[in-house]
Amino acid sequence: MLGNWFGRFCGAAIVLALLLFSTPCSCSRGLEGPGSVTVPRGRFGPDRREERRLLMDSSTAPGLCESIIKAAGYPCEEITVPTSDGFLLGLQHIPHGVVGSSSTHKKLPVFLQHGLTQGGDIWALNPPKESLAYILADEGFDVWIGNLRGGRFSYGHKNLSPTDSRFWDWSVDELADTDLPALVGYVTSATQSQLYYVGHSQGTILALAAMSDDNSAVTNMLKAGVLFAPIAYMQHMRSPLLTLSADLMLDKIVGLFGTREFNLNNEVGSWLVNNDPNMICDNLLLDFSGPSCCINTSRVPYYLQWEPQSTSTKNLQHLAEMMRSGRFEKFDHGLFGNAAHYTRLSPPQYKLADIPRTMSLLMVSGGQDALADPIDVKRLAGELRCRVSSHYLSNYGHSDFVLGTQAQVDVYPQVINYLQTLEH
Numbered sequence: 001m002l003g004n005w006f007g008r009f010c011g012a013a014i015v016l017a018l019l020l021f022s023t024p025c026s027c028s029r030g031l032e033g034p035g036s037v038t039v040p041r042g043r044f045g046p047d048r049r050e051e052r053r054l055l056m057d058s059s060t061a062p063g064l065c066e067s068i069i070k071a072a073g074y075p076c077e078e079i080t081v082p083t084s085d086g087f088l089l090g091l092q093h094i095p096h097g098v099v100g101s102s103s104t105h106k107k108l109p110v111f112l113q114h115g116l117t118q119g120g121d122i123w124a125l126n127p128p129k130e131s132l133a134y135i136l137a138d139e140g141f142d143v144w145i146g147n148l149r150g151g152r153f154s155y156g157h158k159n160l161s162p163t164d165s166r167f168w169d170w171s172v173d174e175l176a177d178t179d180l181p182a183l184v185g186y187v188t189s190a191t192q193s194q195l196y197y198v199g200h201s202q203g204t205i206l207a208l209a210a211m212s213d214d215n216s217a218v219t220n221m222l223k224a225g226v227l228f229a230p231i232a233y234m235q236h237m238r239s240p241l242l243t244l245s246a247d248l249m250l251d252k253i254v255g256l257f258g259t260r261e262f263n264l265n266n267e268v269g270s271w272l273v274n275n276d277p278n279m280i281c282d283n284l285l286l287d288f289s290g291p292s293c294c295i296n297t298s299r300v301p302y303y304l305q306w307e308p309q310s311t312s313t314k315n316l317q318h319l320a321e322m323m324r325s326g327r328f329e330k331f332d333h334g335l336f337g338n339a340a341h342y343t344r345l346s347p348p349q350y351k352l353a354d355i356p357r358t359m360s361l362l363m364v365s366g367g368q369d370a371l372a373d374p375i376d377v378k379r380l381a382g383e384l385r386c387r388v389s390s391h392y393l394s395n396y397g398h399s400d401f402v403l404g405t406q407a408q409v410d411v412y413p414q415v416i417n418y419l420q421t422l423e424h
């Protein structure tokens, strides 16, 4: 089974590995040579799954503070935030930095929201001088890191187990109208302050969805938003995994496995890898996100210790629907389901024009982004009626905003400058 898998996918892997890393690939041995990516043997085998099960058991697994942030030398407070539907979300607080934090001026809190199949660790995986969470803390910001349901640091529920399909019965709608208000609400009440929202990828979808909703409490809690790889429209997505999923694989996945956990490391993900010739067997991290300009490939094995994380098959289904429909809209339950849920036959759309005109947004986008394609970003920007600023990096791919080694030079200082300008 495993041998067959390696044989079948090495062809595709060589092409895509060339695209990503310009190195030849041998899946069974991992990549070798400069800039190599070594993937542990048996990544999809039982040992790996057992290891992962142990790691993800929320009762024993250490949180993000213990796992990564404190080890980097930063103060970190681990908080569990319950949602209105019983999920137990991880929230981390870095109250101050370790260098240059002599500023007496109290800055507004910054809330960092990760993207699809990622966790809050994505803001802190690089060394302190390259990771946004640490850079902001050292700049004197009060830093908070959100983790969405189902991910490694939010893998708990008051009374449902992850083996229960109800634990996975949600999509971006619930992330936007339940998780986001819980996390952002916690920060605003703890700090008695509005906050700056920084989101990446799906983290931008959630903010845009929440802010488009007149009834959402989130909008008033935000002073401004910084959107890395902003996504509302997905018509031009070119992700190897997601586009193929949208076209043919996803409905099969949902049909075969139902509403449940999706992780590239579990049997659902393995099935996809086995059946999708476009998958990059050596780089699960980048399967979702396509090419990148600036990722230090020798760190990928470390990234793979933390990522990719779980999401629900239903969430992927919702994203695939939006890719097909070309609309930014709620989950499509089918004619009868829509009638019951929305009292109309088609899902309601999120109205970007309804985001309050007083909201300030910085859109940071990349010319090589396979998920937040420049055409879709342009359409999104064209529909916003609020105060929009843009920062475009022609060479950036989807993951470069969070994992790229150059973001410390060509993204984060610009973000800090933007936030500081808003304070005055």
Ligand SMILES: *[C@@H]1O[C@H](CO)[C@@H](O)[C@H](O)[C@H]1NC(C)=O
Binding pocket: 296, 297, 298, 299, 405
């Ligand atoms: C890449 O990462 C490794 C491990 O953190 C580090 O030793 C090396 O200096 C980095 N290379 C560059 C070009 O940043």
